[in-house]
Amino acid sequence: MRDFGRRFARNRGAVIGLVILGAVLGLGLAAPVVFPGDPFQMAGKPFERPLGAFALGTDMMGRDVLAGLAHGARTSLLIGLVATVIAVVIATVLGGCAGYYGGRIDDVLMRFTEFFQTIPSFLFAIVLVAILSPRIENIIFAIAAVSWPPITRLVRGEFMAMRNREFVQACVVLGMRDRAIIFTEILPNALSPILVTGSLMVATAILIESALAFLGLGDPNVMSWGFMIGSGRTFLRTAWWLCAIPGLAILLTVLAINLVGEGLNDALNPRLKHL
Amino acid sequence: MGIARTRLRYVARRLAQAVPILLGIAVMNFLLLQLAPGDAATVLAGEAGSATPEYMAMLRQRFGLDQPLSLQLLYYVKQVLVLDLGFSFRHNMSVLALILERLGPTLLLMGTTLVLSVGFGMLLGVAAARRVGSWRDSLISILAIVSYATPLFWVGLMLIVVFSLELDWLPATGMESVAMFYEGWERIVDVARHLVLPAVTLSLFYMALYTRLMRAAVLEQSGLDYVTTARAKGLTDRRITVRHVVRNAVLPVVTMAGIQTGNLLGGSVVVESVFGWPGLGLLAFQSLFARDFNLLLGIFFVSACLVVLVNLLVDLSYTFLDPRIEAR
Numbered sequence: 288m289r290d291f292g293r294r295f296a297r298n299r300g301a302v303i304g305l306v307i308l309g310a311v312l313g314l315g316l317a318a319p320v321v322f323p324g325d326p327f328q329m330a331g332k333p334f335e336r337p338l339g340a341f342a343l344g345t346d347m348m349g350r351d352v353l354a355g356l357a358h359g360a361r362t363s364l365l366i367g368l369v370a371t372v373i374a375v376v377i378a379t380v381l382g383g384c385a386g387y388y389g390g391r392i393d394d395v396l397m398r399f400t401e402f403f404q405t406i407p408s409f410l411f412a413i414v415l416v417a418i419l420s421p422r423i424e425n426i427i428f429a430i431a432a433v434s435w436p437p438i439t440r441l442v443r444g445e446f447m448a449m450r451n452r453e454f455v456q457a458c459v460v461l462g463m464r465d466r467a468i469i470f471t472e473i474l475p476n477a478l479s480p481i482l483v484t485g486s487l488m489v490a491t492a493i494l495i496e497s498a499l500a501f502l503g504l505g506d507p508n509v510m511s512w513g514f515m516i517g518s519g520r521t522f523l524r525t526a527w528w529l530c531a532i533p534g535l536a537i538l539l540t541v542l543a544i545n546l547v548g549e550g551l552n553d554a555l556n557p558r559l560k561h562l
Numbered sequence: 563m564g565i566a567r568t569r570l571r572y573v574a575r576r577l578a579q580a581v582p583i584l585l586g587i588a589v590m591n592f593l594l595l596q597l598a599p600g601d602a603a604t605v606l607a608g609e610a611g612s613a614t615p616e617y618m619a620m621l622r623q624r625f626g627l628d629q630p631l632s633l634q635l636l637y638y639v640k641q642v643l644v645l646d647l648g649f650s651f652r653h654n655m656s657v658l659a660l661i662l663e664r665l666g667p668t669l670l671l672m673g674t675t676l677v678l679s680v681g682f683g684m685l686l687g688v689a690a691a692r693r694v695g696s697w698r699d700s701l702i703s704i705l706a707i708v709s710y711a712t713p714l715f716w717v718g719l720m721l722i723v724v725f726s727l728e729l730d731w732l733p734a735t736g737m738e739s740v741a742m743f744y745e746g747w748e749r750i751v752d753v754a755r756h757l758v759l760p761a762v763t764l765s766l767f768y769m770a771l772y773t774r775l776m777r778a779a780v781l782e783q784s785g786l787d788y789v790t791t792a793r794a795k796g797l798t799d800r801r802i803t804v805r806h807v808v809r810n811a812v813l814p815v816v817t818m819a820g821i822q823t824g825n826l827l828g829g830s831v832v833v834e835s836v837f838g839w840p841g842l843g844l845l846a847f848q849s850l851f852a853r854d855f856n857l858l859l860g861i862f863f864v865s866a867c868l869v870v871l872v873n874l875l876v877d878l879s880y881t882f883l884d885p886r887i888e889a890r
């Protein structure tokens with residue numbers, strides 16, 4: 288564990304990422320305390336410039352931009368995290384079975400996965416959210432539905448490589464059940480690449496969520512950064528900062544997560560070369 | 563055994579593999595239609611409200627909505643496979659005609675993006691790899707990692723603020739200045755000027771991706787024996803890079819460019835809605851607001867077909883890039 292910390296800290300980018308991510312997380316957690324009440328409510332005069340009466344100004348409806356930013360942080364992190372966890376669970380079950388059993392099961396599962404990898408993923412997410420109606424559960428479902436295939440292939444690869452190792456064969460000989468071998472023996476050994484890919488997937492999920500909200504497919508009851516940019520774009524000429532500020536928030540958050548992911552990669556797979 | 567014959571057989575086999583995927587997408591479209599609120603006929607009519615009862619009855623009959631679900635599925639898939647994607651009342655056109663009309667601008671945008679992103683990505687990747695650890699390498703890496711994290715629509719809006727609103731250099735919306743009635747060369751220049759911002763916006767993310775890939779690939783290749791041989795022969799560094807290393811390092815970039823086609827289509831939805839670029843993406847965006855689900859699903863189907871086609875082309879291009887990959 289101390290080794291892990293040392294290797295992680297050696298990557299300067301990862302430490303910076305962790306600090307930024309911590310700040311965003313803190314902002315999101317503090318939102319209901321610091322900015323109680325509905326972020327959709329009017330807080331003051333519309334189009335207040337930043338660094339005036341409000342730290343980041345107000346938008347066309349007089350909503351406090353900083354309050355929106357704080358509540359948006361909650362939304363982005365929540366959706367990114369939950370969607371990723373769901374995708375990783377699906378990927379672990381499907382990829383684990385495909386890699387462990389091989390043969391027919393592997394064939395069927397991989398055809399299924401390839402199919403979902405072929406269809407244009409963002410369009411698929413749009414179609415799903417549009418048809419199921421834009422609610423936060425549906426958005427999470429849609430993002431998970433387009434995120435699981437690549438990680439499934441990764442899990443399958445890991446399981447295939449480990450399937451014939453001595454410790455797995457020993458378990459088989461001991462008469463352990465398949466499910467126990469998959470989840471308690473192989474999975475813990477395959478955890479680090481899953482963790483690294485999963486952490487990078489959170490960033491992608493946040494980007495997808497913001498793009499959906501920008502296109503008007505966000506949950507109308509939940510404040511999000513993409514929604515703030517989408518509603519501000521009409522006033523680009525007079526109040527460009529209404530788009531610039533939430534965009535910077537997305538950029539910093541996604542950047543931070545990517546940096547942390549790379550740091551995890553360095554720390555968990557010290558021998559692995561990465562892109 | 564002629565090479566042409568092997569290649570032809572390979573194309574035929576790959577086409578045969580594409581059929582189940584297209585069938586699968588048609589089936590999924592059907593399932594999504596079932597999920598949509600209201601019965602399929604109202605969705606097929608585009609929820610326009612302007613559909614006559616006769617037309618609705620005709621739709622129900624044609625798609626066999628009075629039949630059991632399994633038969634309905636069969637009807638639907640049959641219709642989709644002959645590219646009968648229905649009619650859009652919002653646009654008063656058949657969905658297929660509408661999509662074909664909008665396909666051109668999207669392909670123009672995607673093609674330009676592909677050239678820009680692969681070109682500059684390779685250039686920057688090589689530039690970074692040839693001076694590993696230098697400030698040039700660090701700068702390019704930072705640029706790539708930031709571009710990689712930036713939401714497309716935000717880049718687009720910020721480029722509009724700077725280059726259209728503040729500097730007034732480039733137009734912010736549309737594909738051409740329709741009111742000017744430009745013709746010939748002037749029209750080409752006009753479209754190109756409109757193309758700059760959307761293409762740059764869409765390229766940025768992919769450029770970052772290809773830069774990182776190219777850098778890694780060049781570094782990997784540089785350590786191989788054939789590079790040592792080339793150096794021992796007395797070739798210059800530049801010649802080794804251009805003639806030998808780049809040629810080998812380009813394969814992963816081509817692979818990735820092929821994989822990214824579907825994402826490029828998704829990205830063009832966002833970019834086209836920002837810039838009002840009259841392509842498939844803008845059409846999808848408009849169909850969202852009109853709640854024209856049938857049109858949306860039509861776009862989805864055609865996009866998926868496009869991805870399958872591009873994947874095939876990429877696989878074929880391997881056999882040209884690297885003759886060792888047998889077209890089996």
